[in-house]
Amino acid sequence: MAQKPSIPKGTRDFSPVEMVRRNYIFDTIKDVFRLYGFQPIETPAMENLSTLMGKYGEEGDKLLFKILNSGDFISKVPQDLIEEKNSNKLTTQISEKGLRYDLTVPFARYVVQYRNDIVFPFKRYQIQPVWRADRPQKGRYREFYQCDVDVIGSDSLLNELELVQIIDDVFQRxxxxxxxxxxxxxxxxxxxxxxxxxxxxxxITVAIDKLDKIGLEKVNAEMLEKGISETAIEKLQPILKLEGSTAEKLEQIAAVIGHTEVGAKGISEMQTLFAYIKNFDLKTEVELDLTLARGLNYYTGAIFEVKSKDVQIGSICGGGRYDDLTGIFGMPDVSGVGVSFGAERIYDVLTQLNLFPQDSLETTKALFINFGETEEAYCLPVLARLRKAGVNAEIFPESGKMKKQMNYANRKEIPYVVLAGEEEIAAKKFTLKNMETGDQQSVSAEELIKVLS
Structure with missing residues (x-):
């Protein structure tokens, strides 16, 4: 008995309908990225492990998918290392590559590798899949697409403002x-x-970043487990519970950390950014959240997280400022900032809220019914003219039962059917049927093209 085919957990197949909807998301996001002067790049699905390891923190490193070396890789490993059964040590001997965890670290590698060919500030967008060896659950997959937009080579907080505007523009659309x-x-x-x-x-930041997911009590327990003193945790509690407007929060936190050089600089940056934002009529609600941490180690400045107000699904976009990500590849002191749109979660939100457009440019608009060779010869030139006019159209490939062809149109949700039998050919006409209303009209080739265009 043949084995039932399947795919790995945390991955998915996408039907034509799903792909049309996904492309709607990607196209919407790309249109906005281009409006702000960003250009596309792509990087390989796999990177050298030396590029990936150590860039995401200890927890991130555990979620990297490693790729086994080609050939008889195990023969080159010392026997004592095999017998030791230490996965971490063994991995370094049998795996030199891994699937990318995100698009940001490969982007930093790209910038350093092609530093002489690109223009700074470099504004790029990238829409590709990434892989994480995470536990699959609702809204969390092992293979998923990220839609990243970054600008590197500029310290200006105008870049952070533009990212907020991009976020607002994308989600408005x-x-x-x-x-x-x-x-x-x-x-x-x-x-x-x-x-x-x-x-x-x-x-502290790794623990705080889980506040929404596991609650304050468990965050405190995790910090205690990591060796952070009870006194420090106690001092942290009022900060985690701060309320009020952005200005009020900044004033309250300034009283606690304003004497520290780094804290004062962070407060100043937030005051500048929110002053910029205040000048624009954004539809998206923007707020300062002092419990937002984002666990990735490479963030050094502003950090962002976007959530849907109508669907409980976690963040659907996030990112931040990184001051020296390229430094790990030998190009220090180059600051960048970017955000990543989570296509999978955005898809789930649009599905739950029934927000996908009903019509699509990617589906067939008209189907020509095939009655035989004579009718084919009559229809094919007009079919070609329709396609030249930009109308998605097709002809059923075999002449056969009308019921079968109409069923094909119904199942593909094709809105129009074009019929041409002996009578239509004699009159140099076509019968155009609206599949939703059932209405029919007799039209010439020119009228058919005009109606469907």
Whole structure:
């Protein structure tokens, strides 16, 4: 008995209908990216592990998919290492490549590799799949697409403003009500310093980043487990519960961390960014969230997270400022900032809210019924003219039962059917049937093209 075919957990096949909807998302996002002067690039699905490892923190490294070396890779591994059964040590011997975890680190590698060919500030967008060895669940997959937009080679906070505008523009077009949460890693560093745990910045931010998912009590427990003192955790509590307007929050946090150099700089950056934002009539709600941390280690300045206000699904877009990501590849002190739109979650939100357009440019608009060779010869030139006019059209490939051909049109949700039998040919006409209303009209070839165009 043949084995039933399947795909790995956390991956998906996409039907034609799903692909039409996904392309609607991608095209909408790309249109906005181009409006702001961003250009497309692509990078390989796999990168050298040396490029990927150590860039996402300890938790991120665990989620990297490694690729086995080609050939008889195990024969080159010392026997004692095999017997030791240490996965981490063994991996370095049998795997030199991995699937990309995100698009940002490959982008940094690209910038360094082609530094002499690109113009700075470099504004790029990239829409490609990424892979993470995560536990699959609703809204979380092992293979998924990211839609990244970044500008590198500029420190200006105007770039952060543009990203907020891009976020607003994209979600307005998709008709998704969103809230953009903004924080600054310098503020978080100032908090860590103010509570006496400056060297535990990463542990604190990784824990705080889970606040929405696991709650305050478990976040505190995780920090305690990581070795952060009870006194420091106690000092942190009022900060995690701050409320009020952006100005009020910044004033309150300034009283706590304003004496630290890094904290003061973070507050100043947020004041500047929100002053920019205030000058624009954005439909998207924008707020300062001092509990927002974003766990990735490479963020150094402003950080962003976008959530749907109508669907509980986690963040649908996020990103931030990174001051020295290219430094790990030998090109120090080049600052960049970017955000990534989560296509899978955006798809789920649009589906739940029934926001996908009913009509699509990617589906067939008209089907010619095939009655035989004579009718084919009559229809084919007009079919070609329709396509030249930009109308998606097809002819049923075999002459056969009318019921079968009409069923084909119904199942593909083709809105119009074109019929040409002996009578139509004699009159040099076509019968055009609207499949939704059932209405029929007799038209010439020119009228047919005009109606369907």
């Amino acid at each position: 998709l008709q998704i009500n969103t809230v953009v949460k903004i924080n600054n890693r310098k503020i978080l560093a100032g908090i860590a310093e103010a509570i006496g745990e400056a060297d535990r910045m990463v542990d």
